[in-house]
Amino acid sequence: MADRMGMLIDASKCMGCRGCQVACKQWNDLPATKTAFSGSYENPPQIEGNTWTKVKFSEDRQSDGTVSFRFLKVQCMHCTEASCISVCASGAATRMDNGYVIIDQNKCIGCRNCVLACPYQAVAFDPATGTSRKCWSCQNRLENNLQPACVKTCPSGALGFGKREDMLALAKKRAQELKTAGKDAYIYGEKELGGTNIMYVLDAPPKVYGLPENPKPATAGVSTNWMGVLVGAGIMAFAPFKILFSDKSTGVNKTPEAGVNKNA
Amino acid sequence: MTNHWIDLKNTDLALIIGANPAENHPMSFKWLMKAKEDRGAKIIHVDPRFTRTSAKADIYAKLRSGTDIAFIGGIFNYVLQNELYHREYVLNYTNAPVLVDTGYKFEDGLFSGYDPKKRAYSTDTWKFQTDAEGNFIKDMGLSSPQCVLNLMKKHYERYDIDTVCRVTGTPKEVYKEVLKNVAAMSAKEKTMTIMYAMGTTQHTVGSQNVRSYAMLQLLLGNTGRPGGGVNAMRGESNVQGSTDMALLFHILPGYLGTPPAKPEHATLQGYLDKETPKSGYWSNKPKFMVSLLKAHWGPAATKDNEFAYHYQPKLNAAKNYSHIGLFEDMSKGNLKGLFVFGQNPVVGGPSANLEAKALENLDWLVGADLWETETLAFWKRPGTDPKSIKTEVFLLPACASYEKEGTVSNSGRWIQYRWKGVEPAGKSRADLDIINDLGNTLKKLYSSSTRPEDAPIRDLFWEYGRGSCDIDKVAREINGYDVNTGKLVTLFAKLADDGSTCSGNWIMCGMYPEEGKNLTQRRDNKDTSKIGTYLNWSYSWPANRRIIYNRCSADLDGRPWAKDKAVIWWDSVAGKWAGEDVPDFGGTVDPAGPGGRNPFIMIAGGLGGLFAPMKEGPLPEHYEPWDTPLTVNPFSGLLLNPVVKVWRPEEKGTPDKFPIVATTYRLSEHWQAGAMTRNVPWLAELFPDMFVEMGEDLAKEKGIKNGDRVVVRSARGEIKCFAMVTKRFEVFNVDGRTVHHVGLPWHYGFQGITTGDIANKLTPHIGDGNTMIPEYKAFLVDVRRAG
Amino acid sequence: MHEADWSIIIAFYLFVAGMGVAAFYTGVLANLFSNDKYPRLAKYGSYIGVPLILLGVLMLVFDLGRPEAFWRFLFHLNPSSTMSVGVWLLTAFSIISVLNALTWLAEDAGESSVLAMFKDKPGLRRATGLTGLAFGILTAGYTGVLLSSTSTVFRSITPLMGMLFLVSATSTGIAVLMLALAWRKEDHHIIQKLAKADAVVIVFEVIIFVLFLINLNTATPEVAAAILSGSYSLLFWVGVIACGLIIPLVVELYSMSSGKGLSSSAAVPAIASVLILIGGFLLRYVLLFAGQSPL
Ligand SMILES: Nc1nc2c(c(=O)[nH]1)N[C@H]1C(S)=C(S)[C@@H](COP(=O)(O)OP(=O)(O)OC[C@H]3O[C@@H](n4cnc5c(=O)[nH]c(N)nc54)[C@H](O)[C@@H]3O)O[C@H]1N2
Ligand SMILES: Nc1nc2c(c(=O)[nH]1)N[C@H]1C(S)=C(S)[C@@H](COP(=O)(O)OP(=O)(O)OC[C@H]3O[C@@H](n4cnc5c(=O)[nH]c(N)nc54)[C@H](O)[C@@H]3O)O[C@H]1N2
Ligand code: SF4
Ligand code: SF4
Numbered sequence A: 001m002a003d004r005m006g007m008l009i010d011a012s013k014c015m016g017c018r019g020c021q022v023a024c025k026q027w028n029d030l031p032a033t034k035t036a037f038s039g040s041y042e043n044p045p046q047i048e049g050n051t052w053t054k055v056k057f058s059e060d061r062q063s064d065g066t067v068s069f070r071f072l073k074v075q076c077m078h079c080t081e082a083s084c085i086s087v088c089a090s091g092a093a094t095r096m097d098n099g100y101v102i103i104d105q106n107k108c109i110g111c112r113n114c115v116l117a118c119p120y121q122a123v124a125f126d127p128a129t130g131t132s133r134k135c136w137s138c139q140n141r142l143e144n145n146l147q148p149a150c151v152k153t154c155p156s157g158a159l160g161f162g163k164r165e166d167m168l169a170l171a172k173k174r175a176q177e178l179k180t181a182g183k184d185a186y187i188y189g190e191k192e193l194g195g196t197n198i199m200y201v202l203d204a205p206p207k208v209y210g211l212p213e214n215p216k217p218a219t220a221g222v223s224t225n226w227m228g229v230l231v232g233a234g235i236m237a238f239a240p241f242k243i244l245f246s247d248k249s250t251g252v253n254k255t256p257e258a259g260v261n262k263n264a
Numbered sequence B: 001m002t003n004h005w006i007d008l009k010n011t012d013l014a015l016i017i018g019a020n021p022a023e024n025h026p027m028s029f030k031w032l033m034k035a036k037e038d039r040g041a042k043i044i045h046v047d048p049r050f051t052r053t054s055a056k057a058d059i060y061a062k063l064r065s066g067t068d069i070a071f072i073g074g075i076f077n078y079v080l081q082n083e084l085y086h087r088e089y090v091l092n093y094t095n096a097p098v099l100v101d102t103g104y105k106f107e108d109g110l111f112s113g114y115d116p117k118k119r120a121y122s123t124d125t126w127k128f129q130t131d132a133e134g135n136f137i138k139d140m141g142l143s144s145p146q147c148v149l150n151l152m153k154k155h156y157e158r159y160d161i162d163t164v165c166r167v168t169g170t171p172k173e174v175y176k177e178v179l180k181n182v183a184a185m186s187a188k189e190k191t192m193t194i195m196y197a198m199g200t201t202q203h204t205v206g207s208q209n210v211r212s213y214a215m216l217q218l219l220l221g222n223t224g225r226p227g228g229g230v231n232a233m234r235g236e237s238n239v240q241g242s243t244d245m246a247l248l249f250h251i252l253p254g255y256l257g258t259p260p261a262k263p264e265h266a267t268l269q270g271y272l273d274k275e276t277p278k279s280g281y282w283s284n285k286p287k288f289m290v291s292l293l294k295a296h297w298g299p300a301a302t303k304d305n306e307f308a309y310h311y312q313p314k315l316n317a318a319k320n321y322s323h324i325g326l327f328e329d330m331s332k333g334n335l336k337g338l339f340v341f342g343q344n345p346v347v348g349g350p351s352a353n354l355e356a357k358a359l360e361n362l363d364w365l366v367g368a369d370l371w372e373t374e375t376l377a378f379w380k381r382p383g384t385d386p387k388s389i390k391t392e393v394f395l396l397p398a399c400a401s402y403e404k405e406g407t408v409s410n411s412g413r414w415i416q417y418r419w420k421g422v423e424p425a426g427k428s429r430a431d432l433d434i435i436n437d438l439g440n441t442l443k444k445l446y447s448s449s450t451r452p453e454d455a456p457i458r459d460l461f462w463e464y465g466r467g468s469c470d471i472d473k474v475a476r477e478i479n480g481y482d483v484n485t486g487k488l489v490t491l492f493a494k495l496a497d498d499g500s501t502c503s504g505n506w507i508m509c510g511m512y513p514e515e516g517k518n519l520t521q522r523r524d525n526k527d528t529s530k531i532g533t534y535l536n537w538s539y540s541w542p543a544n545r546r547i548i549y550n551r552c553s554a555d556l557d558g559r560p561w562a563k564d565k566a567v568i569w570w571d572s573v574a575g576k577w578a579g580e581d582v583p584d585f586g587g588t589v590d591p592a593g594p595g596g597r598n599p600f601i602m603i604a605g606g607l608g609g610l611f612a613p614m615k616e617g618p619l620p621e622h623y624e625p626w627d628t629p630l631t632v633n634p635f636s637g638l639l640l641n642p643v644v645k646v647w648r649p650e651e652k653g654t655p656d657k658f659p660i661v662a663t664t665y666r667l668s669e670h671w672q673a674g675a676m677t678r679n680v681p682w683l684a685e686l687f688p689d690m691f692v693e694m695g696e697d698l699a700k701e702k703g704i705k706n707g708d709r710v711v712v713r714s715a716r717g718e719i720k721c722f723a724m725v726t727k728r729f730e731v732f733n734v735d736g737r738t739v740h741h742v743g744l745p746w747h748y749g750f751q752g753i754t755t756g757d758i759a760n761k762l763t764p765h766i767g768d769g770n771t772m773i774p775e776y777k778a779f780l781v782d783v784r785r786a787g
Numbered sequence C: 001m002h003e004a005d006w007s008i009i010i011a012f013y014l015f016v017a018g019m020g021v022a023a024f025y026t027g028v029l030a031n032l033f034s035n036d037k038y039p040r041l042a043k044y045g046s047y048i049g050v051p052l053i054l055l056g057v058l059m060l061v062f063d064l065g066r067p068e069a070f071w072r073f074l075f076h077l078n079p080s081s082t083m084s085v086g087v088w089l090l091t092a093f094s095i096i097s098v099l100n101a102l103t104w105l106a107e108d109a110g111e112s113s114v115l116a117m118f119k120d121k122p123g124l125r126r127a128t129g130l131t132g133l134a135f136g137i138l139t140a141g142y143t144g145v146l147l148s149s150t151s152t153v154f155r156s157i158t159p160l161m162g163m164l165f166l167v168s169a170t171s172t173g174i175a176v177l178m179l180a181l182a183w184r185k186e187d188h189h190i191i192q193k194l195a196k197a198d199a200v201v202i203v204f205e206v207i208i209f210v211l212f213l214i215n216l217n218t219a220t221p222e223v224a225a226a227i228l229s230g231s232y233s234l235l236f237w238v239g240v241i242a243c244g245l246i247i248p249l250v251v252e253l254y255s256m257s258s259g260k261g262l263s264s265s266a267a268v269p270a271i272a273s274v275l276i277l278i279g280g281f282l283l284r285y286v287l288l289f290a291g292q293s294p295l
């Protein structure tokens, strides 16, 4: 089994230049989106079939009156408990040996179950291909011992790439450094959804960055839900039908009217 | 840059002022982040608006556009009043103790020697007192009121915290934090870097802004040291190279002054007498000048004809050759033709309406560009009738940097050779080849002319081959060689003033010292120094020095001020300077001997200039921008820099009509006038349209919502764009009033796949007192909802 | 605003499929518990259910990015994928229900019909009815489980989604049966019985709905607010609650209590049914779209 690889996104170092966003499009031959003025620095507005990674911007005024301007690169997190894999009915979404989750474009039929199920809105339907597409961690670069295109591009050193365990160690070191410097520090992705291949070091709570704090995989409620169905079926079959329609008398030819009146 | 990009990792504090490197020089953050991570460095960002740089800063200090001198002046005051400067450094390496002429005065915004008619100063009273041998008279006890330090202290007394913040609009508490943090950097073991760019320079006081930073670094003892220095982050990828090669009107290659058409400069001897200082390294100027003339006119430059000095074009004192001056002249119809090589003034020039209109007066316009820019399409710009424009326009397709070979000099003065990455698109050609054709053709046209005015072209030494240019020959000529043997010159020290050597640019001499050894092609990325000098990667001028003035990194006796900030040090056993960098100093000059403590070798006296003459005075003084929201300057009775040339007095924005301060700037996602990025779909999608950023208070006052279409007007013109309402712009409290501030990216135009209105329709046609760089950064506007 | 990934077609699909299977199994259930006294309900259920379910499958296929690759669904079973399980359920149900419908059709068709082989097959009818009942209930539940597993919003408030959809589907199934019988004067007593059953179902639905909304409000107040007082509130209160639940319930209760007079009019149950169907569709519409709002 290949080493499990990972990417570390250090939000405290990211300066929102969006080099990664463009590098991804360039390397993966993804066409541009025709956008309109968005009212902020963020554009395109969401991850799309031809936008696999983007930088989210948010601005806020802190309680002490200072302004914060935050940037977060988002893309497929390559979850261990990957909702996309679990909901995919065609077997297109699969996990590779190195831990990455990819969508086989030949097998995908574009049902968009994964699109809805992904807790990170990180996979999207591409009308041009009729399939769902997302970050595949530049497997064709990894195979040639190159870093993913976004990582290679990042000028600030906010993106790191390597064995997941090394990235996690680095994340812990950075978090410690931030704490020492008197900042808030959070690691995201270590445990979420069974541990994601992409991890973050954050200098504010995940919620502030728009990351779901307690993401649940698509499988989370499936069995209890089915239980609910069965219970519902039981109650319903019993209450309205068993009680209302029950008729011990036999014979197909009996006039139904009689039965109705009796029970009415 | 006095230092270089990688050196940023050695800093303890980055004072980023007048720049937005996270967006415009993103690679700098690789090293700043390292400094943060490895040494707990801090970042202070001083800017009118909260940017992506501010987001990464530890302290964000807002200031109103155009008030940097007030901001820095306040730091001077704080540092001087509290004696927080680096005393040993200041006393010994700068001109702080030197006594100034007793005629020197400063009164109500004016220095002594001002002539209001000429709007210029005579510098007679700004001189230093000298003894009989011509040496400066110093007061090492700093008790004389005439010594530089005390004059400075007196000058900046007026810059108290209250007055400074009244002018700049910086919150006082934040300003005090800045003072505390900056002043702490005068400690021996600490250094602060100053990073600046266009927020500093694009003002009527731009040069003095820069000077104020340089003075601050001298006071703190931070120049010439790792993690210190004054670092101009250059713009266009090779603008450092183009400045070095004198793409400007007032200098020749290697920062030699362009000769003016004055009687004293009529002969080479006259020029050399006037331009060559008696001491300091510039005393070698004759060697550099003669070698340059030899490069220009080769065998036609002889001792007998003063090396063809008479061929060298001279500046007409009545003319202004700056960008603004040229377009003013063009407006009057005084120019017939124009070459624009990779420039787009209809978008990037100040008062864009005026400049586009001026082009209509041309007979012909030749552009070499990758795209049909707004400038090359000026005749079909919105609102014009192409039929009414007579100008004939030619577009020469130029190829991009990846499609050709040659050097690019970065901000750190590293001259880096680059090889061609891809074949040129279509019929596009390298600029060098286009110029070579032009040179060859002109020479041919004039080859048989006997008219004296044609001689400079006829005799031009132009031997770079036919068609495509032999770039290796160009590199050799720039480096310089012995004209008799053809042997390359190893360093500028070997250049001669007798016509035996030629060199196209003395400061680059040494980059190609030997056959087959073009050092700009070096790519050794191993570094053995702790401070990351990478001496075997490419070549930096002068003499491959990475940190200039690096003698300052050592104390009086030649020992590094701090262990982890060692650059060069005196090896008393070997009797020479050793270290991690090439000494910017006499290699064997003993620190205890004569001149051993005079680190600024380019300046006569070798001392850093806390006091130094510039066009508007020897000490930076705060003046308001041309368009100012103030009616009185709290520091003096003068509003405008007294030496700037006012071209269009009627086009002045006043606060009654235009109450809002505006500035223009760049975005990471776009490049300059936009042709390079607005034509790239991937980049166009990131910022698809022109907008104006404004604070929530202003938006509320004007009934504007985020995403509304708005009209922005100035005394020069008006534009329509989207409103971006943001928390990142805040109101300013200026002189007791509320002043709103807005900002506009200036990347948009009417050509390309994504378009938008041109910000420069709003900017004034006025420039800095020394350099004529336009005042793009501070002007007045009004804003309203469109419709 | 984020363009919805699942369009209105999927809302229709969920609605139609649920209604179809429910029409089938309510018919079967009524007939089953009454000891075969309501064969017509079973037959109508079958006749209504089969085309609806096939229509639903067509909608699902049509909405795929690559409809031509639909077959991949059938050649792959992913037990953790509700969609995969659902497609298999649908397929199984389709086959079973078609067989069941054929046994009815054969009876209605003339002697010489090609369907003769399905004539007089009470065993087959009973077997397909019972298995169809089971698969139908699972299929109806699946539409809810599907939404809860794909929606990052509803994921946290299981297990009520499947139950809610099952109950709601049952109500729409009954409604469509009532509608089908409405024009037959002689069947009004059946309609009345169905209306009674539906009233009980609606009461269940209301209870489940309230619990569901309480859960939703605790887990994701923003989405609850969007439904209750935000962009979906009109559709929700007027469409889902008033049209789909309260008015039909009132009408049904009223018609029951007021004896034959009113209920003999075909219009009243028909109106109730139509309202239920509208409400049933809007329920799916609102939950589908509210569930897609990114969190
Ligand atoms: N992505 C990108 N990078 C570029 C360029 C580009 O077009 N795009 N252009 C290149 C070129 S040619 C250049 S010259 C450089 C320019 O680099 P910068 O100087 O960093 O560029 P600007 O964005 O024009 O201005 C910098 C900042 O100055 C602030 N400012 C405005 N007025 C004042 C003032 O009075 N005082 C102070 N302290 N700050 C002020 C502005 O708000 C802005 O944030 O960038 C280069 N890099
Ligand atoms: N309002 C406002 N205006 C400003 C500024 C500001 O801050 N505010 N900044 C000013 C500054 S600092 C600058 S540097 C100027 C820049 O202003 P310009 O120099 O006019 O702007 P660019 O867009 O960089 O123009 C470069 C052109 O060169 C072309 N080009 C690219 N590569 C090559 C090549 O290899 N050969 C040739 N021949 N052409 C090439 C490009 O296609 C582009 O059209 O703008 C100034 N204008
Ligand atoms: S982030 Fe979304 S698309 Fe990526 S693995 Fe997780 S569930 Fe799948
Ligand atoms: S869209 Fe493609 S990858 Fe996603 S669930 Fe459907 S078949 Fe699988």
Ligand code: SF4
Residues within 6 Å of the ligand: A023, A024, A025, A027, A028, A052, A053, A075, A134, A135, A136, A137, A138, A148, A149, A150, A151
């Ligand atoms: S890893 Fe590759 S595919 Fe994924 S976001 Fe980065 S560049 Fe795009």
Ligand code: SF4
Residues within 6 Å of the ligand: A013, A014, A015, A016, A017, A018, A019, A020, A021, A055, A071, A073, A153, A154, A155, A156, A157, A158, A159
């Ligand atoms: S390239 Fe790096 S610094 Fe730039 S936005 Fe992406 S992660 Fe942030």
Ligand code: SF4
Residues within 6 Å of the ligand: A155, B024, B025, B026, B027
């Ligand atoms: S813009 Fe160009 S030079 Fe600047 S950091 Fe990016 S790649 Fe380097």
Ligand SMILES: [Mo]
Residues within 6 Å of the ligand: B234, B235, B236, B239
């Ligand atoms: Mo520039």
